[in-house]
Amino acid sequence: MRRSLKQAYLLLSPSLLWLTLFLVVPVIFIAVISFTTNGDFGAIIYEFSTEAYQAAFSSLYAKVIWQSLWWSFIATVICLFIAYPFAYFIANAGKWKNLLLLLVMVPFWTNLLVRLYAWIILMNNNGVINNFLMKIGFIDEPLALMYSPGGVIIGLVYGFLPFMILPIYSSIEQLDKTYLEASEDLGAGPIKTFLHVTLPLTFPGILAGFIITFVPSISVFVVTDLFTGGKLLMVGNVIRDAFLVEMNWQLGAALSLLLMILVLLSLLIFMRFTNRKDRKLLV
Amino acid sequence: MKKFFVFALLSMMIVFLAACGNDDKDADNAGGEKELSDELIVFNWSEYIPQEVIEGFEEEYGVDVVYSTYNSNHEMLTKVQSGTVAYDLVFPSDYYVKQMVENDLLQEINFDNIPNYENIANAWRNMPFDPDNKFSVPFMYGYDGIAYNKEFIKEAPTSWEDLWNPDYAGKVLLLEESKEVSNMVQQLLGNDMNNPTEEQLEEGFEKVKELIPNVLAFDSTASDRLVSGETWIAHAYSGAAATAWLENPNIDFVLPEEGGIVWLDAMVIPKTAKNKYTAEVFINYLLRPEVSKQLSEFIPYGNPNEKAVEILDENIKNSPGINFPEEVIKRAEWNLPLDADRTQLMNRLFQESKVE
Amino acid sequence: MRDRTKKILFSFSLLVFLFFYIPILFVIIFSFNDSKLGTVWTGFTLEWYTSIFENSQLIGATINSLYIAIIATLISTVLGTLAALALHRYTFIGKKAVEFLFYIPVVIPDIVVAVALLAIYGILNMSLGLNTAIPGHVAITISYVMLVVLARLSSFDNALEEAASDLGANGWQTFWKVTFPLIFPGVLAGGLLAFTISLDEFVISFFTLGPGDNTLPVLVYSMVRLGVSPEVNVLSTFIIVIMVIAVLIIGLRMRKGGEAK
Numbered sequence: 001m002r003r004s005l006k007q008a009y010l011l012l013s014p015s016l017l018w019l020t021l022f023l024v025v026p027v028i029f030i031a032v033i034s035f036t037t038n039g040d041f042g043a044i045i046y047e048f049s050t051e052a053y054q055a056a057f058s059s060l061y062a063k064v065i066w067q068s069l070w071w072s073f074i075a076t077v078i079c080l081f082i083a084y085p086f087a088y089f090i091a092n093a094g095k096w097k098n099l100l101l102l103l104v105m106v107p108f109w110t111n112l113l114v115r116l117y118a119w120i121i122l123m124n125n126n127g128v129i130n131n132f133l134m135k136i137g138f139i140d141e142p143l144a145l146m147y148s149p150g151g152v153i154i155g156l157v158y159g160f161l162p163f164m165i166l167p168i169y170s171s172i173e174q175l176d177k178t179y180l181e182a183s184e185d186l187g188a189g190p191i192k193t194f195l196h197v198t199l200p201l202t203f204p205g206i207l208a209g210f211i212i213t214f215v216p217s218i219s220v221f222v223v224t225d226l227f228t229g230g231k232l233l234m235v236g237n238v239i240r241d242a243f244l245v246e247m248n249w250q251l252g253a254a255l256s257l258l259l260m261i262l263v264l265l266s267l268l269i270f271m272r273f274t275n276r277k278d279r280k281l282l283v
Numbered sequence: 284m285k286k287f288f289v290f291a292l293l294s295m296m297i298v299f300l301a302a303c304g305n306d307d308k309d310a311d312n313a314g315g316e317k318e319l320s321d322e323l324i325v326f327n328w329s330e331y332i333p334q335e336v337i338e339g340f341e342e343e344y345g346v347d348v349v350y351s352t353y354n355s356n357h358e359m360l361t362k363v364q365s366g367t368v369a370y371d372l373v374f375p376s377d378y379y380v381k382q383m384v385e386n387d388l389l390q391e392i393n394f395d396n397i398p399n400y401e402n403i404a405n406a407w408r409n410m411p412f413d414p415d416n417k418f419s420v421p422f423m424y425g426y427d428g429i430a431y432n433k434e435f436i437k438e439a440p441t442s443w444e445d446l447w448n449p450d451y452a453g454k455v456l457l458l459e460e461s462k463e464v465s466n467m468v469q470q471l472l473g474n475d476m477n478n479p480t481e482e483q484l485e486e487g488f489e490k491v492k493e494l495i496p497n498v499l500a501f502d503s504t505a506s507d508r509l510v511s512g513e514t515w516i517a518h519a520y521s522g523a524a525a526t527a528w529l530e531n532p533n534i535d536f537v538l539p540e541e542g543g544i545v546w547l548d549a550m551v552i553p554k555t556a557k558n559k560y561t562a563e564v565f566i567n568y569l570l571r572p573e574v575s576k577q578l579s580e581f582i583p584y585g586n587p588n589e590k591a592v593e594i595l596d597e598n599i600k601n602s603p604g605i606n607f608p609e610e611v612i613k614r615a616e617w618n619l620p621l622d623a624d625r626t627q628l629m630n631r632l633f634q635e636s637k638v639e
Numbered sequence: 640m641r642d643r644t645k646k647i648l649f650s651f652s653l654l655v656f657l658f659f660y661i662p663i664l665f666v667i668i669f670s671f672n673d674s675k676l677g678t679v680w681t682g683f684t685l686e687w688y689t690s691i692f693e694n695s696q697l698i699g700a701t702i703n704s705l706y707i708a709i710i711a712t713l714i715s716t717v718l719g720t721l722a723a724l725a726l727h728r729y730t731f732i733g734k735k736a737v738e739f740l741f742y743i744p745v746v747i748p749d750i751v752v753a754v755a756l757l758a759i760y761g762i763l764n765m766s767l768g769l770n771t772a773i774p775g776h777v778a779i780t781i782s783y784v785m786l787v788v789l790a791r792l793s794s795f796d797n798a799l800e801e802a803a804s805d806l807g808a809n810g811w812q813t814f815w816k817v818t819f820p821l822i823f824p825g826v827l828a829g830g831l832l833a834f835t836i837s838l839d840e841f842v843i844s845f846f847t848l849g850p851g852d853n854t855l856p857v858l859v860y861s862m863v864r865l866g867v868s869p870e871v872n873v874l875s876t877f878i879i880v881i882m883v884i885a886v887l888i889i890g891l892r893m894r895k896g897g898e899a900k
Contacts, residue, residue, distance in 0.1 A: 011725035012737065015718040015781050019740060022774040026755030027743065040623045041382055042357070055627065060635050082655060089652040099890030101831075106882045107659045108835045110666065110875040111859045118662035121669065125453075125499075126513045128665075147499065158658070162835065166828040167787045173824045174794060190641065201794060208790035212745060212783055212832075219748040229500020230459055233637055239748050240842075244357050245460055246630045248623075249754070256751045263746045264739065324850045329861030334694065349851035350696075352861040358845070361754065365761035367771075368850050507676035530674055530681065 034253035042247025052250035056258055061238065065259065068218050068234040071149060075156035076164070076214040082157070083164035083209065090165075091172040101169060108162050116155060116226045123151065123227075146227045152234070155223035160216070164209040171205025172198075215263055235259055317396070320558035322347040323565055326362070326373045328548065329354055331423075332569075333581040340568050346561055363388060363553055371556040372565060374548050378619055380419045381412040389418045389551050396563035399570035407587035410547060411617055419549035420566050423522075423584040426536075426604060426615055427463060427544035430505055430524035433533040435515040443471040443539045446518060447494055455497040456505050456517035461633035462626075463544075464491060464501075466618060467518055470541040477619040481628060488632035495636060509534050521604025525583035528603050536603035538611050545615035547587070663879055670872035687869040696858060697874050703769060704854040707844070708837040711776035716830040718777070719784025720822075726785070727792040744782040752779060753846040760847070767849035775843040780836050784829035791825025 034052050037045040055061075090100045107115065122128045123145040130142040145151055175198065183193040221236035230237070235255065242252030329352035337348050353359045356379045363370060364386070375383060383389045394400055400420060407421045429440045435454070440446075446455050457464055468487040469476035479487065502508065505519040506527040517523075524536035550569070552562050568574060575591035583602040586592055592600065600606070621629060673682035691697060726738065744752075756775050760767065799821070803813040819826075841856040848857065855874075862868050 005729065005731050008725045008729035008731050011721040015722040015785070016737065016740070018714075018718060018774070019744070019778060019781065022756065022778040023744060023747075023752065024740070026752055026759060027747065029755045029759060030751050038623050038627070041620055042360075055631070058631070060631060060638060063638055064634070085648055086652050086655045089648045096890075098827075099886065101828075102886040102890060103656070103883070104659065105831050105835060106879060106886055107663050109838055109882055110663070110878050111856055111871075112839050113856070113859055114666055114871055114875045115662050118665040118669070121665050122662070124511075124513055126511050158662070161655075161659075163783075163832065166832050167790050170787060170791045170825040170828040171794065174791060174821075190644070204790040204793040208786045211742075212786055215742075215745045219746075229456075229502050231495075231498065231500060231637060233634060236748055238634065240750050241630070243750050243754055244355060244361075246626060247357055248627060248630070251627070253751070256748055259748070260743065260746045264742055267742060326850065334696070351848075351850045351853055351857075353845075354861060361757065362846065365757050367757065367760045367765060367767045369766065370850065507679055510674070510676055511679045527676075530676060530679070 030253045031257055033249050034257055036250055038248050038250045042249070044249060049250070052248075052254035053258075055251055056254040061235075061255060064233050064238055065235050065262070067149075067232075068236070071152050071234065072156060072214055072217040075153045075160065075217060076210060078153070078157050079161050079164040079213050080206065080210065083161060083168050084206070087165050087169040087172055091169055091175075097173070101166075104162060104165060112159060112222060113226070115158070116222060119155065119158065120146065120226060123154075147229060147231060149232065151227040152223055152232060155227045156217050156220065159220065159223060160213045163213045163216070167208040167212065168202065168205040171202045171208075175201055211267065215267075218263065219259065317560055319344055319346055319564065320561045322349055323558050323561045324349045324369060324371045324556075325351075325565070326359060326368075326370045327352055328374055330582060331374070331548075331578075333577060336569070336574055336577050336581075339574070340565060343568075344561075344564065346565075348565075363555075366555060369555045369557050370553050371558045371562040372550060372552060374422055374550055377410065377412045377547050377549070377617060380549050380551055382620075383551065383553075384413070384418050388553055390554050390556070390559065391417045392420065392552055392566075393559075393563060396560060397567045397570065399567045402570050402572060402575070402588045402590040404587055404589040404592075406612075407547065410549075413549070419551050420570070421587040422548045422550050422569070423578070423582075424545065424547040424587055425521040425584045426538055426546070427458065427466065427518065428521060428524075428536055428538040428604070429516060430509060430519040430521075430527065430534060430536045430603070431516040432509060432512060432514070432531070433535060434512070439535065439537055440516060441537070441540050443467055443518075443541055445539075446516060447497065448516075449497070451516055452497050453499055454513075454515035455494070455499060456508060456514045456519060457494075457498055457501050458518050458520075459501045459503045461630045462618065462620070464518070464633060465629050466544055466616075470539070470543075470616070473541075476544075476616060477621070479621075479625070481625065484625065484629055484632060488629075488636050491633070492636045492639065501637075506530075522582055522584040524604050525602040529583070534603065538607060538615060540614075542614040542616050544618055545612070546618060663875075666872050667876045667879070670869055670876045672869050672872070675868055684869075687873045691870050691873045691877075694870060696853065697855075697870065700853045700855045700858040701874070701878070703852055704838055704856070706769070707772055707776060707854060708834050711773055711780060711837045712830055712834040714773075715777045715780040715833045716784050716826060719781045719829060719833070720788050720826050722781070722785045723788035723792055724818075727789060727795070741782045741785050744779045745786075749779065749840065749842040753843040756843070757846040767847060767852075769849065769852040771849065772844050772847045772852075772854070775847050776837045776840060779840070779843065780833035783832045783836065784826075787829035787832060788822060788825045791822050791828075795821060 033044060035048055035050065037047045037049040038051065039045045090097050090104070093100055120127070125142040127145070129145060133139045134142070179197050179201065180193055183197045188196065218234070219236040219239065221234060221240045224230070224232050224234045224237055239252050239255050242248045242255065323346050325348055327350070337350060340346065341348055353362070356376050359373055359375060360379065360383070362368060363373060397420065403421055407424065409416050410421070413419045429443070429445065431440055465484065465487055466476040468490050469479050469483065472483065472487060472490065474483045499514055500508070503520065505514065505517040505523040508514040509517060509524070509527040510531045521536050524534055528534040550566050552559055556562060569578070570588060572588065572590040572594055575586060575588040576594055579586045579591060579595055579599055583599050583605070585605050620626065669680070670687060671683050671685065672680055673684045674680070722741070726734065752775055760771060765771065799817050800813055803817045808816065839856055841860055844854045845857050845860070848854065859871050862871050
């Protein structure tokens with residue numbers, strides 16, 4: 001096969017074109033907005049101003065961004081520990097594997113809000129779990145299952161688990177069984193085989209899963225809205241509010257761009273620490 | 284072969300842009316011809332008009348109502364302002380009407396086409412946001428006040444201060460928006476809620492910080508938490524209290540002695556509307572007493588249509604938040620926006636009170 | 640795998656399935672709830688099952704959602720897969736910048752894409768319709784497909800493709816006969832992800848859809864102003880039941896096909 005640069009550009013150009021038109025242009029537009037002046041009643045005055053960035057670099061937003069990163073990180077790690085064995089099971093389910101994979105996705109084709117409300121029925125202070133625990137005399141006062149960082153993390157895990165399962169599944173599914181057998185033949189125990197063969201071979205899937213779970217979960221706002229009644233904030237809430245409630249597009253734009261730069265930079269650094277072989281996967 | 288993809292993609296985009304781009308938005312709608320159009324594009328708050336009412340209009344007039352909804356004034360404003368949709372009728376709240384007039388987004392309504400306007404009570408005409416009654420027709424009104432559950436709170440609350448009662452720890456709801464919370468606390472402190480100084484804003488949110496340990500959630504839809512008993516007392520809209528009351532008769536609503544806030548959603552016709560006459564006919568239809576009655580039954584907000592109120596079932600007429608004595612109503616204030624600087628300060632203080 | 644490991648894995652996976660489906664069970668239970676308010680059980684009724692068929696908005700919105708999700712998924716799966724192939728195979732100038740570009744949709748909050756697209760449509764003097772939501776949906780889902788397929792490709796054995804072309808297959812044949820079957824699970828996973836994201840996308844849809852072209856999330860968001868109404872639960876129940884049946888039929892077919900091979 002001829003592997004010329006021309007072919008590379010041909011393969012890439014459709015998506016680049018699409019992303020340029022419908023993503024890069026909007027992002028540039030937003031970047032311009034972030035340097036304009038915020039007028040009364042949300043008017044956008046086209047005069048240069050760095051006011052939005054001054055506001056964005058405050059301890060308040062630093063704290064909000066930090067706690068968003070932290071909660072998302074914990075949720076992502078939990079997702080990883082749930083998703084890996086689960087994906088392993090599905091990938092090894094032989095003829096059932098496609099069916100099981102689809103059954104994982106079905107609950108996620110109903111609306112996220114509807115599913116989160118179902119959790120509210122279960123977890124609120126008068127909810128099913130609290131009522132049950134109180135009835136059996138296990139607790140006297142309802143537990144704050146929602147309305148707490150723990151609640152946010154449960155919500156994030158539930159919302160993003162499939163994002164971790166899918167890429168891990170697709171790399172486990174491809175695992176060459178002969179490697180595992182070779183390892184066992186050479187006398188390695190199952191744990192050793194897992195750590196030295198399976199895990200490294202499926203690492204690209206873990207990495208992809210980690211990124212597409214962790215990164216988008218940072219800017220989610222429905223979970224904090226519904227589970228904590230707006231009492232806890234993630235950066236997604238702040239950005240949404242800036243655009244839709246406070247009518248301060250400049251601040252929303254500045255925060256989004258800062259978040260974008262922060263996350264892309266940390267991805268870059270994160271990639272430096274992962275091993276060389278897998279780096280070709282990422283930046 | 285790969286070229287094919289690029290080509291296909293490019294042509295798709297061109298077709299797409301062409302298909303969407305050629306719409307003639309400058310249709311002349313000034314001509315006062317009284318002819319109904321085929322469709323009417325309505326943009327309204329969600330859960331505000333029951334489907335039967337819309338279907339009733341469609342059947343009677345043979346007009347197809349294209350109906351979509353929003354959840355906040357700003358969502359509505361953003362979309363109307365973008366000029367990407369030629370809405371015929373939208374429902375902004377009080378000062379948004381004024382703002383839309385000032386931004387030149389609205390056209391004058393021809394009241395000759397709306398004879399049923401006479402059903403509107405005098406108290407709801409010539410509102411401060413549209414003093415000459417040119418651009419808007421009142422739809423529903425309500426209050427920000429205190430909703431509470433009599434099962435848990437024996438004595439009716441009288442002041443915003445009651446939200447701070449330590450007995451209610453973890454049982455208090457507050458409204459979601461920073462200005463709403465600010466209005467509440469500024470009234471409590473005796474300041475002008477629509478013109479507080481920066482110091483007063485800071486003082487106000489210091490007070491809110493003290494309230495946070497009592498607060499269960501910030502929620503504009505207090506009804507389900509009130510009904511379930513998860514919340515005992517809420518800084519809430521009268522409509523939310525009335526909806527809760529329909530399911531749980533222990534729910535009541537009061538306006539605090541500091542005044543509370545009154546608001547009104549109005550019907551307006553944007554400049555970009557193509558079917559102005561049909562919109563006016565629709566407004567007239569909504570103002571019929573028997574139609575307006577259906578609206579009140581769907582969600583018991585305050586109805587400015589006095590002819591409709593007369594024929595309401597006793598049951599709905601007595602729902603909380605509707606029958607306040609005149610002196611109580613007069614105390615309630617209209618909300619106005621702050622300027623950009625103070626709005627930013629207020630939002631920051633509000634978020635800080637949550638994060639700390 | 641040893642038997643004990645298998646058993647543990649099986650029970651663990653069963654628990655995960657429970658975690659997925661228990662909330663769904665409550666959605667189904669609350670579709671029979673008498674109360675209009677979302678989270679309070681007041682009594683049993685079948686009322687909502689009859690009223691839903693009169694609610695033409697819900698049905699229209701379901702169709703719109705599926706239409707947008709399917710088109711967006713098809714486009715982003717094709718484009719994302721092609722991009723992944725290019726990034727896997729070739730080294731070229733500006734590759735890092737391109738990879739960087741693909742991370743933007745994953746990072747950027749939807750609201751930014753939504754309001755910016757709306758503003759741009761406004762500047763271009765376009766009017767909104769059903770199709771104006773598609774560009775945004777595709778733009779945010781391409782990267783997910785690309786990343787998942789690329790992960791699959793990264794342990795792909797290039798020797799297989801080379802062998803095929805040595806045996807005289809042209810590029811097109813090699814792709815369909817060798818490459819595609821090998822990366823298919825990755826493409827499927829990426830496509831499923833894109834479909835799921837698009838089906839649930841609210842913010843972009845709200846701002847870029849025309850009047851009356853609601854999708855389900857847009858409608859559901861508007862219906863939850865008073866808590867999730869039982870009608871929404873009824874609809875979700877229908878979606879779940881129909882999807883599970885469809886999946887079982889497709890799944891069993893695929894299984895039979897698999898056996899035939």
